[in-house]
Each structure stands twice: as structure tokens, then as C-alpha cells.
Amino acid sequence: MSKQRVLTPQDEDFPAWYQDILNKAELADNGPVRGTMVIRPYGFALWERMQAAVNQRIVDAGAENAYFPLFIPQSYLNRESEHVEGFSPELAVITMGGGRELAEPVIVRPTSETIINAYMSKWIQSYRDLPFLINQWANVVRWEMRPRIFLRTTEFLWQEGHTAHVSRQEAREYAAKILHEVYQDFMESVLGIPVLIGYKTASERFPGAINSMSLEAMMRDAKALQMGTSHELGQGFATMFNTTYLDAEGNQEYVWQTSWGVSSRMVGGLIMAHGDDLGMVVPPRLAPIQVVVIAVRDDGAVVEACHSLANEMVAVGLRVKVDDKTGTGFGRRCTNWELKGVPIRIEIGPRDLEQQQTTLITRMTGEKQTVSLAAAPQHLVTLLEDIQDNMLAAAISWRDSKIVDVVNLAEAREASQVGFARIAWEMLGTQGEVALAEDAVTVRCLQRADGSLPEDIDEPNLLAICAKSY
RNA sequence: CGGGCUGUGGCGCAGUUUGGUCAGCGCACCUGCUUUGGGAGCAGGGGGUCGCCGGUUCAAAUCCGGCCAGCCCGACCA
Numbered sequence: 159m160s161k162q163r164v165l166t167p168q169d170e171d172f173p174a175w176y177q178d179i180l181n182k183a184e185l186a187d188n189g190p191v192r193g194t195m196v197i198r199p200y201g202f203a204l205w206e207r208m209q210a211a212v213n214q215r216i217v218d219a220g221a222e223n224a225y226f227p228l229f230i231p232q233s234y235l236n237r238e239s240e241h242v243e244g245f246s247p248e249l250a251v252i253t254m255g256g257g258r259e260l261a262e263p264v265i266v267r268p269t270s271e272t273i274i275n276a277y278m279s280k281w282i283q284s285y286r287d288l289p290f291l292i293n294q295w296a297n298v299v300r301w302e303m304r305p306r307i308f309l310r311t312t313e314f315l316w317q318e319g320h321t322a323h324v325s326r327q328e329a330r331e332y333a334a335k336i337l338h339e340v341y342q343d344f345m346e347s348v349l350g351i352p353v354l355i356g357y358k359t360a361s362e363r364f365p366g367a368i369n370s371m372s373l374e375a376m377m378r379d380a381k382a383l384q385m386g387t388s389h390e391l392g393q394g395f396a397t398m399f400n401t402t403y404l405d406a407e408g409n410q411e412y413v414w415q416t417s418w419g420v421s422s423r424m425v426g427g428l429i430m431a432h433g434d435d436l437g438m439v440v441p442p443r444l445a446p447i448q449v450v451v452i453a454v455r456d457d458g459a460v461v462e463a464c465h466s467l468a469n470e471m472v473a474v475g476l477r478v479k480v481d482d483k484t485g486t487g488f489g490r491r492c493t494n495w496e497l498k499g500v501p502i503r504i505e506i507g508p509r510d511l512e513q514q515q516t517t518l519i520t521r522m523t524g525e526k527q528t529v530s531l532a533a534a535p536q537h538l539v540t541l542l543e544d545i546q547d548n549m550l551a552a553a554i555s556w557r558d559s560k561i562v563d564v565v566n567l568a569e570a571r572e573a574s575q576v577g578f579a580r581i582a583w584e585m586l587g588t589q590g591e592v593a594l595a596e597d598a599v600t601v602r603c604l605q606r607a608d609g610s611l612p613e614d615i616d617e618p619n620l621l622a623i624c625a626k627s628y
Numbered sequence: 629c630g631g632g633c634u635g636u637g638g639c640g641c642a643g644u645u646u647g648g649u650c651a652g653c654g655c656a657c658c659u660g661c662u663u664u665g666g667g668a669g670c671a672g673g674g675g676g677u678c679g680c681c682g683g684u685u686c687a688a689a690u691c692c693g694g695c696c697a698g699c700c701c702g703a704c705c706a
Contacts, residue, residue: 163667164667181639192697192698244704244705245705247704247705248704248705269706298706300705300706302704302705303703303704303705304704304705309706310705310706314706316706318706364706372706384705384706385706386706387706419706420706421706422706423706424706452665454664454665455663455664455665456664484664485664486664486667487663487664487666487667487668488664488665488666488667488668489664489665489666489667489668490666490667490668491666491667492665492666492667493666493667494667496666505665507664507665508665509665510665517665
């Protein structure tokens, strides 16, 4: 009964560590078609909780949910030239249906700007219909060369918001609002993952957008992960789909649009941003299970005490699971809950019961403490809040320790191998961006020196965040 | 699409060079007993047309030919 290695250590082989977690924490499996994934119940529970928190914020931002078809006429994509050029290499195209060749091939949506525009143009008539704010939760398909579960799969789950506004200014502000009030707030306050925000460079921009904003997080191997994007689409789609409205002066005008999304990739980000060599570490606000109560041994009184304590905890609003599967060894069960990253583990054994107490272990720190059964529920409520705050604080300080300010290309190249390099965009420039690409380093985003979002990409004195990424 | 590699129970692999008690190991799974405060021990057990097709041979996981699939490295991506 000694402690043995469960996962490949992160230092030894980070991708292997990630794979091990997917399997051992029962998060997901590969699907039979390359690039597809099966999301298992625990992995899906994480996603569902993300959905609920993001959806609430989207609704608060004024957008309404709707649903558009999975199949899009090929001709729709062809209307916006940059859009179709950007996506055509990764499209799944259906040419057969009902046993016959189709007159016009059908695209499996890689994103829905086109089909949503087709309907916006129908529904929007007057400036009184604006802003038009809509969102859908859906699956999309982008044929991927190098898939990795959650991070880059051929089919993935996401939310895509699409809006139409009377002015460029209003559209820009709304895209920024989503970035800050929906995405950044969700990621930092629920996921406990700090993000750097900024504009994508022209080469990293969404196909068809005039500007793309992104949220970039640092994983435990110091690589970057784009956690979400919010785009300013300008009037390109509106022009091609004739999405117009009549303004107060009686003029026919094109709308200004945005689109924005976060995906099941965030599950991968959660794993890689907080995980350690024992498994996942899930922040309390997200955790499907916040507390697991483990019956140490098969003893009627012990099991009963576990359930009774669990009931009290549920009564104060906690999400609790009782593990009374005493047929499985104690150590094994502890390990399994650690792998799943449950924030707090409570052990109740005969010795605890004699003292009317319980042993409480915090997943994030491994810290053990003894708490009386009577005080446990209330104690847990505050402890979970502390853990949530501590996880974000720890992630921020760790990330900041891996960001290096540099002044030239050579330094940027070097620093990007072991963290994020921050360099004046005027210094780096598009040529520097191309040079960095040789080392698989990209400019993740452009931001102001204080980390805030610039007015636009041409604003002077911007900083480029450079890193290797997923 | 260019370069390197691999296909053997659910997973990870050995065996292939030197055809013949090689259908085997670890983990997982099932049964029983003992266990249970950090991945338990012992005993027993189930499960594989050795990627597919063809060829050589008395005999093929092993040799030959073809096909298929997958992995890793390079150009695109939430």
C-alpha cells in the first residue's frame, strides 16, 4: 500500500500527462473517426457547468438563444471571399443525400456567420430592430490535421454569438463587452484562469473579420491556449448577404456585425491550467462535485455518518458526493477523486467518529485538517470560497513569473521557448512575427502596456505577447 | 501532401532477425477468502480469426507481394 505513480509527471512528458488524465479521470475517449471525441459523463459535467455560467452571462449581455441548421449551402460560404478561403481547407462537404448526388453540395457548419446572416437580412428591416443580438449553442466541424481531445477536435461543441448594430462603434463596443463581461469574467471568476486580452495580428485574424480579440491563458507547460475570441466583422458579411436596415432618415444602410465564441476547448484549458502530477484541480465554482465524503471502511455507523454529513452540506448549498464503495481500497478511492480534481475530500473513519470529527483534505494544497462534524458544513462554505480565490491568485503569480519583457527578436525567440515573451509591437513587426513562426512561436495578441484592450490594432505603443501555443 | 515509424485480448507491450509447445506478459476485468486511515494480498478464472487479402511451405504473428489503418515530425486552426 505504498504511494505509486499514477500519471506521467508533467516535467517528464506534458502531453503524456494530459493523455493520462483524460483516461484516468474518465473525461473523454477518442471517437472512431479520427479527430472526433467521446465526452464521458465527468468531462461533460464540467462542460455543462461551463455552459450554464457562460450562458447566464450571455443572457445578461442581452443576447437571446436560437438554433440554426447544421447544414449550410455551399454557395453561402462562397459569398464572403476571405471567409471561404480561410475555411475551405477544413470543411466537411456532403455531396450525397438520399442515395443520390446533390445538386448543390452541403457544408457541415464550421461556424455560422453565413447562414445566420441569411436570416438576419430577412428579419432586420429597420433601425428599430437593432441591435440584433443572438446566440446559439451548437456543434461545429472543422477537419483537423492534428487533433487533440478537447483542444483541437474535428467536431467540437461551442457557443457562437452573432450580432448586428447600427454603427461600427457600437459593434466594437459590444464585441469588447462580450470579451470582458462574459468571457474574461467567466474565466477568471469561475475557472480561476487568468487571461491576457488583446487583438490578433492580421495573420491570426478570423477569416472575414476586420478585427479579432482573444483571451489567452498560460498552461502549466508555459504554452498559450486561446480560450475564446470575439470578432468585429465590419460590413463584409452584411454586404454579401444584403443585411440592411432603414435608418431614421429613410436611408438603406448595411449593419455592422460581431461574432464571438468559446468552445469545449476550455475543458482542455481547465485541465492544463490547474492540473498537477496528481491530476486535475477543479475550482470550486465550477466543480460538479465540490466535496467528496469518503467512508474509510465498511462500517454501518461510518457510512451512516457520511450520508448524514453529506445531507447537511447539501442543505447549505454544496455539491456533494458520498463515496461508500468500501469494496475498493481506501487509497485507490482517494487517488481517483484526486485525479478528478474534487476541491475537498472529507474522510470519515471509526477514529473520526469516536471524536465526532472528520479529516478534511484540500486538493489544491494537499493540506489536511481536522474539523468537528457539527462545524464542517459551514466551514466548507468559506473554505471553498478561499480555494476559489487562491487558485486564481496562484495561477496569476505563476503565469506572471513566466512572462519576460524583451527588447529584440533574439530575446523574444529565446523567452518564448520557456514562457511568454512581451515585446514592443513596433519593434517586432510583421517581419518579426514571420521570423518567430520558424520556431513555432506566434504573436498571441497585441495589448497595451497596462494589459488593457487597445482601441484598434494600429494604436501606437502596443505590446506583443509571443508564445508557443496549442 | 513530403520525411520517420507502427499495426498482437479493453489499455500498454514482448515475440518477427533464426518459420515448428509463442498465443504470452503487465495493467484492467470476473470469483473467493483475507483486507480497508494513501492506487491492497493470495488463489482461481474469462477474454485475442496476431490490421486485411493473396502467395510460399508439411507448417506463418514470424518469409514474400499488395492493400488498409494509425502514430510522430513539417504548411492551416475555437
